[in-house]
Amino acid sequence: MAVVYGNLMAAGGNYTIRVRLAAGAKIPPHWHPDAERATVLSGSILFGQGTRLTTAGTTALSAGSFLYIPAKVPHYLIARSPSIVQVTGTAPFKMINAH
Helix, strand or coil: CEEEECCCCCCCCEEEEEEEECCCCEEEEEECCCCEEEEEEECEEEEEECCCCCCCCCEEEECCCEEEECCCCCEEEEECCCEEEEEEEECCCCCEECC
16 A cells, blocks of 8 residues: 555545555455545456455446445455555545454
């Protein structure tokens, strides 16, 4: 993960991060106190909502795809190929385990 803009801990500030994922990488179910906006910059991912990581019911997203994830919605990602996802949100950045 790399910070592109902002301070992840500066309350009320905006941030942009880029997350690089290897093929097969999984970001387990989690949620954030604030909404996120995510763009798949390269590669292909599966996006799912809920507290259980599964491929059933996921949405396949490729480069150029955009996601708006409301605050407190449990979600997860599975990289289908090496991928880079850019995420913008409001600090402080918090990732709460949804298990």
